[in-house]
Amino acid sequence: MSLSLLLQNIANGLSLGSLYALIAIGYTMVYGILRLINFAHGEIFMLAPYFLYFGFLIFHLPWWVSVVIAIALTSLTGMLTEKIAYRPLRDAPRVSVLISAIGVSFFLQNLAIVVFSGIPKSVHRPKFFTKIFQLGDIRIQSTLFASIGISIIVLSLLIYIVYRTKTGLAMRAISTDIETSRLMGIEVNKAISVTFIIGSALAAVGGILWSQRFPQLFPTMGMIPGLKAFIAAVVGGIGSIPGAMFGGFILGMSEILFVTFFPGSSGYRDAFVFLILILILLFKPDGILGKKVQEKV
């Protein structure tokens, strides 16, 4: 394989990875706090480009305005799912919450079918995302750079919020020990809501970038990216924000490289991702950056 093709694939892998990273954050933050695999997160991701589509094509708002509105609406939906479907189950067995999460995912998917119809919709792509860069004999679409660049900006913002603000401190506190945090006067419910808002906003950014890269919308489009982003979170070490970013990039990279080196087996792409997951779980169950916790007896 030529060097330029390899470089092109690396760029490709990085950009896919950056999208996984954006979605994975939401999984990891929610898991860190509620010990819940938020199965509805993939649907949150799916909603954002739909909102954008409607803002832009139906209500004829300017594209950037539609983007902002889409992110806001998506965050709101994320926050509401927690309020309605998870909060009443705070003291219930964990499987009930999980079922509830899958129920929400199921609900949002079908609601999308009802509201947006099941017919795939094609996405408007502003010039910014469609430019082609020619570097020697490599041609790279600006979507790739844009998603890497935007992800890095958004992720830096997230790190700032989580590690430098009071809200971030509260979020980290409740993920260490929810009960003690409550006793110390942290408004747990508020911090959880903020977590969902941030996680959903990141998923929205990811969803919009995703739709620029794969410009077709359909109600089940969140399932596979959602599942893979969750895997990225586990690979990186669930509960760890840097882990989720790292895991996202690793996963995106390995997926693209797998397809590059084994083009004949590209049908097994998703199976390969799951295999990575299982191997990680078996040999490094706490993920690459996760803390090792041994149960004290």
Next chain:
Amino acid sequence: MREILNIDNITIKFGGLTAVKNFILKVFPGELIGIIGPNGAGKTTIFNMITGIYKPTVNKIYFQDTDITGMKPDKIAKIGIARTFQNVRLMENLTVIDNVMIGFHLHLQSNLLSAIFKFPGYAREEENIYQKSIELLEKVDLEEYKLEKAGSLPYGQQRKLEIVRALATRPKLLLLDEPAAGMNPQETKELMRFIQEIREDFNLTILLIEHDMRVVMGICERILVLNYGETIAEGNPEEIQHNPEVIKAYLGVEATYA
């Protein structure tokens, strides 16, 4: 006589923390040995290493001349070591009688098929297990609660139930981790009698971790004192009580438990 348990200079580290350092202990059949020491001294960790839950970082443990270091806990149970836990670990949603019967599972002869289809061989075995479990429960006056959920028993009774469950596995060596914790003086007295009694009835060798000095001084022949993972004294109750090292490290703390 050959020792039943031979702990040969083991050390265990958790990250930077050395929880137990150069621990040596030879236990002879029929002995009742107490292990005491302040909180975090490493007592429970020693039990965890003997029962295979942790593996010593350095050196070995032998049970009846078999190297059991790093053996799986269920194998260790099969060759005759049973224990209780400091923070009682019962099968809380199962009944009291099930909690005892489960202790007999490791010696079950019947295979899976005969158990599923209740072949006569299995039915006999199950009946036998049931009878023995009832007998064990009677020993600690829990027979009348046999159909209650184990988790609904008061704490003191849960501790007794856990001991009985351990006995059901037919151990040669029994490890008791603070059995008197959470018991009132009356219960504690009964417990001491009970420990003496099972020791004779079942020919047991017992290691006992306990903060309650009356228990340790009252029934143990030999006592080990641990502090920061190291053995600082060993001897009979009399010797321990007058050991200045122990008084410095431990008996100052004892006041809070007396």
Next chain:
Amino acid sequence: MMKRQNAKVFTILALIVLSILVYLAQNKLDPYQIRILNLGAIYVTLGVSLNLIYGFTGQFSLGHAGFMAIGAYVTALLVLPPYYKEMIFILEPLAWPFTVIHAPFLIALLCSGLMAALAAFLIGLPVLRLKGDYLGIATLGFAEIIRVIANNLPHITNGALGIKGIPEFTNLWWTVGVAVVTIYIIKGLVHSSYGRALMAIRENEIAAEVIGINLTYHKVMSFTISAFFAGVAGGLFACLLTTIDPKAFMFIMTYNILIVLVLGGLGSITGTVIAAFLYNFLLEYLRPIEAGFQIGPIVFPAIPGLRMVTFSVVLLVLIIYKQSGLMGGFEFSWQAFFQFVNKLFTKKKPTEGSTS
């Protein structure tokens, strides 16, 4: 006190009554109703088998759809006549030995169960070391891998096209029969020393291990048996739908079973049975919602997807408000049954004095 012997007699009586009911249903109901009952009975098998590994053993397995898929393909490949198979495999020619094998339904179902069990055994050995959600995700991963493989092995599975024209062998005798056998065996297992060991693992893994329960053996055993019945159910499923493709075994399938389990109450076989039928009834009777309907002068247009929206809302409400399951952990036994009847009886005749 009920005697064992009496319980046996009642069980046999109940089975006779059940047979009569099945006979009547199979002959008197319309195909649509029969189909719903068939699905209900298949869900009983699925739910009870998932209950074994999750409800009783406490091991969170999300791989049931994968085991069903294995079972469905095995049965389909075995019951279809060779000439027909060669005809429908258009992507790639069918691989040996499926070009020659042809087996009766019962044998096919057993093979389905065995293949699923074999897969579970191989998967379970490494994976059952994991705990909680990690195990769930790993088993979910395996189910997805099985689906991807089904998509990519056109000479065995006919790829994404799937297999069509599978003979419709499945009827109520089969589905109810399999459900009864499943319940009998899993109940037998749960109410034995081995079952106690499984529940001990669920309750407290460390304590279970320390009293001599071999975790690997028991978890893998439970997982394998659970997968066996999922495989058989998959076979029944194939011969009920008559068409299978990899899409039929997506995660949503496992989710459906999980709902049945949680609605019925984890660890309650009775609850699972009731929830399995309720679930399928609910799903079907909500169908008119999306077909469009009329209330008085107002006409509701047909809206695709509305049924599932309503359905998920109903489920969410049930889960949020009925957290311990519909039956709240209740388990049927003849003794409880007669106590209940007795109570009804004494209530009706308060004048006859106390009956203690």
